[in-house]
Amino acid sequence: MGRLDIGDVSGYYLHAAELKAEKAITLSDYVAQANRERIHAGEPFGCAVIKRRLKGVADGYVVRDVATDCRLLNRLRDAEELLKEYAFDVWFEHDKQHREAA
Known part of the structure; x- marks a missing residue:
């Protein structure tokens, strides 16, 4: 308050x-x-x-708002790219799990 x-x-x-x-x-x-x-x-x-x-x-x-959503999606994209680069197998399973849940 x-x-x-x-x-x-x-x-x-x-x-x-x-x-x-x-x-x-x-x-x-x-x-x-x-x-x-x-x-x-x-x-x-x-x-x-x-x-x-x-x-x-x-x-x-x-x-x-759209500006906030863009910042959030950019952060998510960057985090996934880092995970993909440094731990591809972990990223692959993470991506698979979330695609199946959709």
Whole structure:
């Protein structure tokens, strides 16, 4: 709470997460708030986790702006390339596992 708020929940890996469960949804406000709070929390990414009305949390949405999403995907790409370069067999099994889960 307050001007140095760090988000609503910890443990959302690499993110300051702003949790919302409101009747009226204002994505731009939620994302702006999450982006401010990620700085205070010392996290590289901010996101808003929005619960859908009359649905469970797993049916909700995770929202971030395009700039944040690009930074996140670039980090993921770079991490996978490093893993692929230094431990190809580990990367191959990791990639296979996640492709099968999709």
